[in-house]
Amino acid sequence: MKDVVFLPVGDSAISVEFGRNIDSKINKRIRSLSDSLRFKPVRGVTECVPTFRSLLVCYNPEQTGYDTLVRKLKKRLSSIGDTNTNTKRVFHIPVCYGGEFGEDIGFVSSHTGLSENEIIDLHTGRDYLIFMLGFLPGFAYLGDMDSRLFTPRLSNPRTSIPAGSVGIGGEQTGIYPLASPGGWQLIGRTPVRPYDPDRESPILYAAGDYVRFFAVCREEYDIIESKVKDGSYICNITETTE
Amino acid sequence: MGIKIISPGLLTTVQDLGRFGYMDSGFSPCGAMDSFSAKLANILVDNSEYDGVLEMTMLGITAQFDEDNIIAITGAGFEPKINGITVPMNTAVRINAGDILDCGPAKTGCRGYLSVAGGFDIPLVMGSMSTNLKCKIGGYQGRKLVAGDVIPLRYPQDRLYAMERRKIDMKTSCDSIKTIHVILGPQDDYFSDMGKETFFSEIYKVTAESDRMGIKLDGAPVGAVNGVDIISDGIALGSVQIPSSGKPIIMMADRQTTGGYAKIATVITSDIPLLAQMRPGDALKFEAVDMEYARNRIKADIRILNKLKDDIIRTDTLLRYV
Numbered sequence: 395m396k397d398v399v400f401l402p403v404g405d406s407a408i409s410v411e412f413g414r415n416i417d418s419k420i421n422k423r424i425r426s427l428s429d430s431l432r433f434k435p436v437r438g439v440t441e442c443v444p445t446f447r448s449l450l451v452c453y454n455p456e457q458t459g460y461d462t463l464v465r466k467l468k469k470r471l472s473s474i475g476d477t478n479t480n481t482k483r484v485f486h487i488p489v490c491y492g493g494e495f496g497e498d499i500g501f502v503s504s505h506t507g508l509s510e511n512e513i514i515d516l517h518t519g520r521d522y523l524i525f526m527l528g529f530l531p532g533f534a535y536l537g538d539m540d541s542r543l544f545t546p547r548l549s550n551p552r553t554s555i556p557a558g559s560v561g562i563g564g565e566q567t568g569i570y571p572l573a574s575p576g577g578w579q580l581i582g583r584t585p586v587r588p589y590d591p592d593r594e595s596p597i598l599y600a601a602g603d604y605v606r607f608f609a610v611c612r613e614e615y616d617i618i619e620s621k622v623k624d625g626s627y628i629c630n631i632t633e634t635t636e
Numbered sequence: 637m638g639i640k641i642i643s644p645g646l647l648t649t650v651q652d653l654g655r656f657g658y659m660d661s662g663f664s665p666c667g668a669m670d671s672f673s674a675k676l677a678n679i680l681v682d683n684s685e686y687d688g689v690l691e692m693t694m695l696g697i698t699a700q701f702d703e704d705n706i707i708a709i710t711g712a713g714f715e716p717k718i719n720g721i722t723v724p725m726n727t728a729v730r731i732n733a734g735d736i737l738d739c740g741p742a743k744t745g746c747r748g749y750l751s752v753a754g755g756f757d758i759p760l761v762m763g764s765m766s767t768n769l770k771c772k773i774g775g776y777q778g779r780k781l782v783a784g785d786v787i788p789l790r791y792p793q794d795r796l797y798a799m800e801r802r803k804i805d806m807k808t809s810c811d812s813i814k815t816i817h818v819i820l821g822p823q824d825d826y827f828s829d830m831g832k833e834t835f836f837s838e839i840y841k842v843t844a845e846s847d848r849m850g851i852k853l854d855g856a857p858v859g860a861v862n863g864v865d866i867i868s869d870g871i872a873l874g875s876v877q878i879p880s881s882g883k884p885i886i887m888m889a890d891r892q893t894t895g896g897y898a899k900i901a902t903v904i905t906s907d908i909p910l911l912a913q914m915r916p917g918d919a920l921k922f923e924a925v926d927m928e929y930a931r932n933r934i935k936a937d938i939r940i941l942n943k944l945k946d947d948i949i950r951t952d953t954l955l956r957y958v
Contacts, residue, residue, distance in 0.1 A: 527660060
């Protein structure tokens with residue numbers, strides 16, 4: 395707890411910093427505080443935004459203040475310890491790689507010296523921890539991509555990228571949840587919607603979950619897409635105890 | 637049943653005080669940019685402060701009411717007319733079925749708020765009426781209003797008690813350079829002493845690229861010690877980001893939830909409405925304050941709203957209407 399730093403963010407938020415670098419252990423501690431505040435709310439707290447190495451705690455300044463809240467957060471931190479569960483929840487996300495959906499896979503291939511199949515094998519070969527959600531609804535910041543896949547962003551970002559696009563941007567990989575401008579190298583597309591406002595829970599996953607990609611052909615993509623559209627597709631989720 | 641939009645203005649959306657609790661999934665809170673004026677508009681017509689209002693930007697709506705109602709317009713300096721006759725701002729005003737309200741352009745300020753007694757009949761999305769333009773959710777069909785829209789009303793009121801006291805004098809500052817108060821941090825250590833000196837001594841101008849996401853400023857670049865890239869973290873209302881250009885961006889209601897630029901300071905809650913009313917070309921300077929100053933300003937704001945409520949519900953009011 396000694397290493398936790400509290401910083402005022404104006405008169406309506408506090409940044410609770412847990413460390414200096416991107417680290418899954420630090421990230422886990424952030425989430426346990428965030429979950430604790432969600433399930434056992436503190437008066438005046440309106441939002442908790444867990445990110446790589448800090449938790450932004452937003453509050454209504456008419457209901458509480460900086461000093462009171464820091465005191466309560468310290469107390470909460472010492473009481474939660476490491477009691478969070480060790481269940482690992484993995485969302486299996488189908489991706490149709492290359493072709494019209496992944497028009498930059500050729501560039502990634504020439505940049506990395508890997509064949510398209512090697513790119514797909516490496517990209518689908520591990521579980522990615524969702525460090526945080528942000529930027530857009532349901533946009534997951536995934537950690538620990540294989541370094542052989544690192545590819546710089548486009549020098550000229552596209553003005554619109556279709557929802558579901560899967561890309562590589564520098565050392566990161568992820569899914570565009572909405573049509574949006576963007577500069578990542580597109581390697582494929584998933585029919586699954588990380589964000590669907592009409593679904594009972596609009597956001598598919600949360601920080602702390604894992605994503606595992608698996609390759610599907612175009613026919614399978616189309617079948618899944620039609621199921622997603624009529625609401626009958628259920629994303630395969632596996633849970634294991636670490 | 638409702639109000640029919642004849643002319644939608646430049647950017648008119650339904651907003652309440654915001655959609656809270658979803659930033660961790662990437663949803664901006666949205667909500668009225670000038671939340672003080674939105675609260676005021678609702679109090680004037682006996683609504684909850686948390687109820688939805690129409691936020692009108694620079695140019696207001698022209699609309700026809702199909703039922704008798706009471707309305708109030710607050711915020712920017714509009715000169716609203718009903719059937720061509722000017723009606724006062726910051727005052728509860730009676731409007732009859734068939735009447736046409738024309739809000740016209742704002743003479744001063746940027747954003748006006750229209751409330752209707754009994755509220756707009758807008759479904760809650762994730763607990764809020766606020767329009768999220770990026771996600772196309774909330775408000776009226778998730779978008780800005782267009783001509784021909786009919787905004788349904790919940791319980792139109794043809795009368796409210798104490799109409800003569802449902803008004804408030806709002807003093808607007810005449811300073812040509814507005815002072816915006818900030819609390820230093822959370823990443824002020826990314827900036828050189830010279831950079832901080834620049835930030836607090838220079839005058840910045842609001843650019844035309846400003847919108848509900850952020851107020852982009854032009855002026856002397858703020859120097860960083862070793863770049864402005866941080867490991868992405870959460871962004872609070874009023875955070876002053878310094879991107880690589882060195883020109884500050886103040887993050888507002890529709891901001892991204894997370895970002896990777898260092899934030900030198902954060903605008904205090906009570907000065908957000910002032911920022912929301914600034915137009916492209918307006919000038920401001922930053923002044924550092926402490927938490928106690930910010931707290932006192934919030935108390936002062938609450939006092940203004942409470943005094944208005946007390947003025948409306950006075951003992952003699954109750955005696956007269958019992």
